Amino acid sequence: MSTILNSNVVNNNFNGKEIKRMHIMAKPIGAVCNIDCNYCYYLSKQGLLDYKKGCSPEIEDETLEHYIRNYITSQNAPQIIFSWQGGEPTLLGVDFFERVVALQDKYCPNNVEILNDLQTNGTLIDDKWCQFLKRNNFLVGLSIDGPQMLHDSYRTNKSGRGTFNKVMKTVDLFHKHQIQFTTLTCVNNLTSRNPLEVYRFLRDEVRSPMMQFIPIVEKRDFREFAPDSTNNNLLIPKQGDKSLIPGNSRSIVEPWCVSDVAWGNFLIAIFDEWYQKDIGRVHIQYFEAILQAWSGRQNPMCTLGPVCGKGMAMEPNGDVYTCDHFVYPEYKTGSILEDDLETLAYSSKQAMFGLDKINQLPKKCQQCDYQFACFGECPKNRFIKTENGEAGLNYLCAGWHKFFSHADKDFSQILRTLKQPVANGKYTHV
């Protein structure tokens, strides 16, 4: 996302008032999607949120206008970022997004820039879409899991056929139309075993301008129950237990998940190749964000920062939830049809949700050498116990720790090469 220098920003002020920002991931078509990826965490929301059978969950015109107006007026900042997700938002067609842009223009204050990002599975994109995306400067996140064999293992259409060829046509279109895009790659039980195949494919064939990797972690009961890091039930496995291995008959996670160790190994393999050959010319979101933690700044990614709650999620009926990964009834904070967005964003429920991330860190994390870079990672994944039996440890802990230890010296070296101070890690005084 580009940044702008705005002469109206003075310290923490904009237009003479304190800067106020928020971020919402809007789902104008909810969990509805044209394809059927096995590991999608959102498709099951159709049942959980009780979408009415036979009814399209598409956001109504009135709700859309209300949302856009309210989202703009609730913020005081030189830039306002709208994020559109699904399900598959491109199912709504270019015309829907033309309306979005027209409404944004209608309510945008003079000296404010509005930016849009859109996440897509890339199967419905054509020239018309690209012309729209280019004209309106959308940043697009494209889901692609690697070479055909790996991508098509899970990213299939409703008849079970792989979507790889369609997505690669979209990649060509994006390059042809010079669309700003990033790639989003799910690290599951298969992709995690083939890190270099995935990385080299994204680098050399997709020519991804920015690679984002998402570890796929879902407890078997995720369709019905929200993650609960405070659950201290005797049956919850400890780190290292066999029941945490995806595919094990007693496993508590879905078989397509990445294991903790495989996650660490995946990051290490890619990091080593990137560090040796590609640094400066290939962009990997995790590595660039983690480098900030080594330099003493805050990691810009919520998953690795100290608090949550900066990004809410909105369903097409206007219901707002604390986070995209906590769209469960008990995490609903309100509705844009009844509540002001500013009130929801700054509510005590939202604040508590955010602070729980640091307040509920188990002792193991508090004493960890890499707490500064990890902060116990995403609370969605904190469902195992430490070896000592303390609840709330992150399922991916072993992998994260292995990666941080492995890359520690190299992150410090990168900062020294950039003539920046090394504030954290074991090599601050070398």
Ligand code: SF4
């Ligand atoms: S729950 Fe996870 S995804 Fe949501 S804000 Fe917190 S760290 Fe980010």
Ligand code: SF4
């Ligand atoms: S690496 Fe493990 S122990 Fe360290 S902060 Fe992350 S989750 Fe906690």
